[in-house]
Amino acid sequence: MKIHAVLSMLVFLMLFTGCDMFRKIAGRPTSAELEAMKEEIVAADAKIQELKSKQQRQADSLAIVDSIRRMKAEVHTVSEIGALYSTNLDHKYYIIVGAFVKESNAEGMIRTVSDAGYIPVRISINKYTAVGICPSDDIEDAFLLLKGVYREPFCPADVWILVNR
Structure with a gap:
């Protein structure tokens, strides 16, 4: 009977509390924390792409100025x-x-x-x-x-x- 009660309690906990409780107990990030991390990564990637694009535009401009210089203009x-x-x-x-x-x-x-x-x-x-x-x-x-x-x-x-x- 005790085993039945313990198993029922475990099933109840798993069904109604989700795995965030177990993740928290294990010291792992919860789903909310994982979502926040994902948003930070997406924002950082967007910033990196913006910087790469700006750097490419500058490199293109320098190449054009160099080409103009080679033309002796x-x-x-x-x-x-x-x-x-x-x-x-x-x-x-x-x-x-x-x-x-x-x-x-x-x-x-x-x-x-x-x-x-x-x-x-x-x-x-x-x-x-x-x-x-x-x-x-x-x-x-x-x-x-x-x-x-x-x-x-x-x-x-x-x-x-x-x-x-």
């Missing part, structure tokens, strides 16, 4: 050239195909690039009028556009990329 920021420009630029990157003191020379380049199918942007930098084409907000796009401009017959040897910060 230059990248200048507005502040590097001491620019007090009066043009309101809507994009971050512009390919500059010429900077002219004489307005007539700038007009000639504007006509040339327009005839080639590009939309020129006149950029006033100090006493110069620069002719920019292929505006872009992404360095990768700017690099690909620069490669295309290099193939154009009007492209000068000293073409460069303006970074509008």
Whole structure:
């Protein structure tokens, strides 16, 4: 009879208290603790993926800048050239195909690039009028556009990329 009562009690405990009681007695984490650990791991994995993605974007940008350097093209920021420009630029990157003191020379380049199918942007930098084409907000796009401009017959040897910060 005692064995019957003990067995009945064990069956009752197992059916109505779940295995968390036994896990707690054994010093193991309960299901709630396991769920919390799982959520922490998922959050940590998401953070790691975000950091890897950011690191990959930086590596891609560095590779593009290196490719631009190998092409012997230059990248200048507005502040590097001491620019007090009066043009309101809507994009971050512009390919500059010429900077002219004489307005007539700038007009000639504007006509040339327009005839080639590009939309020129006149950029006033100090006493110069620069002719920019292929505006872009992404360095990768700017690099690909620069490669295309290099193939154009009007492209000068000293073409460069303006970074509008």
